[in-house]
Amino acid sequence: xxxxxxxxxxxxxxxxxxxxxxxxxxxxxxxxxxxxxxxxxxxxxxxxxxxxxxxxxxxxxxxxxxxxxxxxxxxxxxxxxxxxxxxxxxxxxxxxxxxxxxxxxxxxxxxxxxxxxxxxxxxxxxxxxxxxxxxxxxxx
Amino acid sequence: xxxxxxxxxxxxxxxxxxxxxxxxxxxxxxxxxxxxxxxxxxxxxxxxxxxxxxxxxxxxxxxxxxxxxxxxxxxxxxxxxxxxxxxxxxxxxxxxxxxxxxxxxxxxxxxxxxxxxxxxxxxxxxxxxxxxxxxxxxxxxxxxxxxx
Numbered sequence: 001x002x003x004x005x006x007x008x009x010x011x012x013x014x015x016x017x018x019x020x021x022x023x024x025x026x027x028x029x030x031x032x033x034x035x036x037x038x039x040x041x042x043x044x045x046x047x048x049x050x051x052x053x054x055x056x057x058x059x060x061x062x063x064x065x066x067x068x069x070x071x072x073x074x075x076x077x078x079x080x081x082x083x084x085x086x087x088x089x090x091x092x093x094x095x096x097x098x099x100x101x102x103x104x105x106x107x108x109x110x111x112x113x114x115x116x117x118x119x120x121x122x123x124x125x126x127x128x129x130x131x132x133x134x135x136x137x138x139x140x
Numbered sequence: 141x142x143x144x145x146x147x148x149x150x151x152x153x154x155x156x157x158x159x160x161x162x163x164x165x166x167x168x169x170x171x172x173x174x175x176x177x178x179x180x181x182x183x184x185x186x187x188x189x190x191x192x193x194x195x196x197x198x199x200x201x202x203x204x205x206x207x208x209x210x211x212x213x214x215x216x217x218x219x220x221x222x223x224x225x226x227x228x229x230x231x232x233x234x235x236x237x238x239x240x241x242x243x244x245x246x247x248x249x250x251x252x253x254x255x256x257x258x259x260x261x262x263x264x265x266x267x268x269x270x271x272x273x274x275x276x277x278x279x280x281x282x283x284x285x286x287x288x
Contacts, residue, residue: 038234045227052220052259055203056266061274062200062281069198081195088181095174102171129190136194 029115037094040087047084078137082130089125093118166229173222180219204272204283213267220263228256 025031054072057065071077097114100107107114187206189195206212231252239245273286 041227041230042234045231048223048227049255049259052224052263056262058200058203058270059266062277065200065203066281072198073195078195081189085185085189088185092174092178092182095171095178099171099175129185133189133194136189136196 029112033094033097033111033115033118036090037098040091043087044084044091073137075137078134081137082126082133085129085133086122086126089129090118090122093121093125170226170229173226177219177222177226180215180222183215184219200281201283204270204286207267207270208272208283208285217264217267220267221260224256224260224263228252 054065054068057068072081094115097107097111097118100114101111102108188198207216232249235245235248235252239248272283274282279287
């Protein structure tokens with residue numbers, strides 16, 4: 001038999017009003033920031049693999065590099081670059097939020113507010129980036 | 141026959157004694173490299189997508205002009221190393237979360253390590269052995285300084 005016991009379970013006098021978690025995924029700002037950090041991280045990782053390979057074509061020939069970079073200059077890929085930059089900007093700002101939550105007690109208590117600060121900064125950054133980029137993509 | 145049910149939180153293996161705590165250093169690395177990558181990647185995106193004609197200006201000559209300056213060579217190489225290690229280590233976290241210890245997990249982690257190692261070596265060689273004015277290439281595809 002194990003030497004440690006699990007302790008005695010006591011029934012609370014009044015059942016808690018709050019909804020039980022139910023699953024591993026409990027919703028709210030904490031879960032969604034975590035989910036978005038994972039999804040954006042994976043997407044950026046796979047783009048990074050491709051991006052290093054396409055840039056490596058400068059070592060093959062000017063024609064080979066220009067051909068592949070030309071694919072990045074099409075309207076479809078231009079929209080894809082907005083999504084990519086959106087993923088990077090969210091991952092960057094939410095990464096700063098994670099660092100603050102780790103090291104600063106105030107931020108740990110206010111992690112939900114900080115999630116909305118991240119969203120606000122993301123909106124501002126994307127408002128600065130998206131029109132400029134799309135004008136470059138569609139005006140040539 | 142009796143089945144022994146272990147107490148909750150019984151360690152799967154005895155606690156490691158001594159040696160470097162690699163998971164702690166990985167945790168620190170993700171935060172330290174993340175802050176540096178924010179600066180490097182935001183700078184990269186600004187220089188390549190926001191200045192001038194943005195993505196429409198990028199071609200072989202653009203890269204040649206940028207890497208003629210050691211500052212941008214080192215910027216890109218630092219970004220390459222930090223980002224690949226950051227990304228591969230992040231993917232390792234997901235593999236740990238979504239697979240059980242065993243062959244599949246080892247193959248996935250091996251693939252992540254191999255991909256990161258190969259691309260770090262490839263990218264570093266490309267940046268430092270880059271030839272901006274290759275012989276026989278059409279002059280209009282090359283950086284303007286090749287004509288001089």
